[in-house]
Amino acid sequence: MKAKEILKQMTPYKPGKQIDEVKKEYGLDKIVKLASNENPFGFSPQVKNQLPKLIEQLEKYPDGYSASLRTKVAEFLNVSEEHLIFGNGSDEIVQIICRTFLEPGANTVMATPTFPQYKHNALIEGAEVREVPLSEGHHNLEAMLEQVDENTRVLWLCTPNNPTGVHISEESVRGVLDKCPNHVLVVMDEAYYEYMETTDAFESISALKQYNNLMVLRTFSKAYGLAGLRVGYGVASKELIATLEPAREPFNTSTIGQAAALLALDDQNFIQETTKENSRNKNALMSFLDDLQVDYYPSEANFVLVHLPVSGDEMFDHLLSKGFIVRSGEALGLPNSIRLTIGKKEDMEIIQSEIKEKLMSVTR
């Protein structure tokens, strides 16, 4: 059998440690996972209450057009329904974009490190991947634009960027959109949009009217807390959505996922509470790090990339033994750092004292 050659050089996604695995290994009762930027407060109680009602008619295929959810999201964003495409998480929208636009001979431009699925899917399609190193956690947009040529199909902007948490300012996004040639699709991945507090964020959805080569990705996995149900979406011009649709599987989002996302969108109260608490706990973490003179990237998301005087793996192991799962920077291309999801106040207080203990023991 002959598989695509590129697959031999690729590794499947390595999930973070599983909670049960760690409990057993370390004999701990409680494990706190702060590794995947999930919502520590769960998801909307409205969704939870309605869930039993959603478990019906599972013998039927889902609505392949996601009509009810589509109407709700269109209303919420103030766009018309033809501007939306839904996916099995925004991960799948990334895949659909790559299936649609990338092939051997084409190239795609992105930052590094950034969300790994852009590169992963581009490689599978046989495209050339042009990666431009971040500078101080920021996209180096000028250098990215220099990489664009007549064979460039897609340019990726992850804002706030995973794993650094740094956002791209309005002025900078505009600069890219104004300078980038029109044959290049500019994808803005806004997976952490709800968490952004900055006043210079780019109003991507309203800008879609102005730029027909722009596409915005959003998800129900992060602030909405529905990662397990896999619903994400893309917003773009009608023409662009129509171009992508044939590359989408007909029943790519589930009946329960669609219904839960609809209810979750209706509970903006939950989003407000979640983001307020995130902001509070993130600020507490940042001032804790300031006091310790530990460096980090200022984050507009629900995680912080912390720079350490020890290796990320070493801090990871220490925190794991104390019942915390974080993401080591080693695996993310940022050694001597960890990416820490902002958790509940009480858990943050404990992990902060564990970080401090470790740092004291190495500088002593």
Ligand SMILES: *Cc1c(COP(=O)(O)O)cnc(C)c1O
């Ligand atoms: C988590 C994440 C996604 C994917 O989320 P889905 O669960 O697939 O919707 C996309 N982009 C970034 C930057 C992310 O961090």
